Amino acid sequence: MPSAVDAVQLRGIGKRFPGVVANHDVDVTIRPGTVHALIGENGAGKSTLMKILYGVQRPDDGTIAIEGEQVVLKSPTEAIEVGVGMVFQHFMLADNLTVLENMVLGAEKLHGIGDGARTEIRRISDRFGFDLDPDVLVERLGVAARQRLEIAKVLYRGARIIILDEPTAVLVPQEVDALFENLRELTSAGNSVLFISHKLDEVLAIADDITVMRRGTTVGTADPATATKQELAELMVGSELPSPETEESTVTDTVQLSLSDVTLTDEFGRNLLSDLSLTIRRGEVLGIAGVEGNGQAELVETIMGMRIPTAGRIMLGDEDVTHWHTRRLREAGIGYIPEDRHRHGLLLDAPLWENRILGHQTRPPSSKGMFINRRGARKDTERIVADYDVRAPGIDTPSRALSGGNQQKLIVGREMSGDPVLLIASHPTRGVDVGAQAAIWDHIKRARRAGLAVLLISADLDELIGLSDTIQVILRGRFVGTFDPAKVTPQDLGTAMTGGAA
């Protein structure tokens, strides 16, 4: 940009955690007075980057320049000092304090804690249309007002560059519009906003510039005036990776899993899943494509018995399992590779052999009657470590110490044990390196040849196309299209995933 100095310039940012590269070669430039959107799937490295810009974590490589000045940010306090503020997705407010008290908490020196502060809050509120009364208790505020308070807090502390982490995730559509009004006011006053999201509609509506991240690095920029949702979706999920090639079909006639008109309603009566029907035969891989947050997680949890459907029927083989809970389903032979391996797949502080038992507590070789079979479990863990190439010093190593790819290989090996009849694989290769990815694909293909039925959920369209026999597209809790992976292109899928219109 010709005259103005860039608000933020990130150059070659890299951050490594033991065994994982969270960010590498990240370049982002935010022009002053603009809303800059940073988009990417979960695990693409957005949050690490934000934490680096906000001083929570220090980069291993690269430079940060704020308004033309090179800076080294060691803490959020230092970030605030140079004018960078952040609003987290989960609000950090004290409910039993007033707006004023929340505002001055930790910033007492700026305008005092009395009328000086009150005047300043009113000024900010009026200037940007925040509609905040300093003397109202925060517990009385709705979600949108709390968010405005969070933004005001950051401005109060003198921030000119504001990071918003998925700000619209908690808002209803009208509130989103109102927030965008506020953001436009902010930028017209010369502030810059870094807007993190994976909702493409919203990004196109508000952003002046767009940067896309994938697998830890920035893969491109887009101009919201000309870019389409499809192009962004393609950039996010990528389509240049080596394709995992299916061989000839191994689909049989035996139906292993069928859902008929499954509906799931949340406590407010909203439909999370609406009338979903699907069948998976032995030897078949059914892929589910969709933009994240359209019911994939709920579908998996419903089939796994972690949620019980409000209506409809689920059959496993010829048994009605609609009301079965997780353990019974697992005993019936469902393997489960969860989306978030740290939260749902592993006991991080437990050794590998104990993690081998998790989810298989009631089955050999993990247990004998009411007792844990330590020797059996350890022996079988050795087998998994060898067969699935889990790189670890030994089976007594806590799973936390392993890299993401090796943790995932352990989980895949575990879930393939005990001859499952159905495998639910949710983003099986997310956040793993290319080598582990290829190995996991091979294992799924081999199991499919042996007659395993697989439900594959993935944000990686190449993975879906390469592994699936059929692809269903899910949008807002409904199936909106069935595709033959032999003929479909990522572009077709992208269109269906975003609701038809290109």
Added chain:
Amino acid sequence: MTGRLKSVALALLAPAIAIVLSILVTTLVIAAVGSSPGEFWSTMFEVPKPRLRVDIVNQTAMIYIAAVAAAIGFRMGLFNIGLEGQYTIASFAAASFAGAAYLGGFANVIASLAVAMLVGAAWSGIAGLLKTTRGVSEVISTIMLNAIAVTLVGYFLNNYGVKEGNTVHTKNLEPSSTLGGFSPFEDRDGEIWALSIVALLLGIGFWVLLNKTRFGFDLRASGQSESAALASGINPKRMILISMMLSGAVAGLIWMPALFGGARNYGTSFQVGLGFLGIAVALLGRNRPVGMLFGALLFAFLSVKSNDLTFGTDVSPSIVQITQGVAVLAVVVTYEVVRRWRTRLEQRAVSRELTGTTAGATS
């Protein structure tokens, strides 16, 4: 082999630091109030007289039972602060039942222990039910149940107890239902209560349950990661209720060695505070059966020996509570520090292992 040795050394590091710290702080406090730390420590470290040795064993047993009860909750991620109320009401119920002598001799003892466990489980079960059905934090509900238990017991004791001078107590046990003990020294030094053996059995049972059974695995898994436990097929509500009741059942047994050993009724001889000591010892012993044994022994030793201070020195026996408190705090803090340090060591070990085989980042 050196790896094994190293991990044992690492495991002992935290308690060692904690003990040194608590000795240091106690010394400073005593010096600050103008007494002589030297006198204090020489009195404390003096070999206890036989009578006190017997006391220490009996106290260790009861504190240990309480610690096991607390640890069952802790391993599940539940904070059962209600041990105090659970064993109060259970002890009263068991003493009343035993005093009524529906059964004779040893059968009466066994039945009374069952009553104690049932009442303890029922009392903690209230907190468990509140948590699973209404989402009430067990910390809040068990604290309130403590107060209710004490009030209830007071009411029943005053209305239905045996009055004797200024005191009230439950009906005395028949001589056939009191259990003798084992006198390691002379008769006047007292007996190690027969039911102290319960502590040992519970310790073994706890270890087996935790490490060898499916239930124990589910319990530990739930304590480590609720979400992973759920995905593995564990029903979290059922686990909460069962472990809460199990903790209460064990808590019911806390005072039973004393009841059948020396007290013979629930009255002025009832010893309060064992539940809280148990929580402290569970923290000190990191909820491990052997760790808690040492913790219980240490606490019993300090408590019993502190009586000597009254005669031998001008230091108040209460100072021992500072030592105990600092030990617990220090252990919690140092364990966390040592744990983080260990994790880093392990990650480094993994990275080392992999250098050469992959291009993975090492740091």
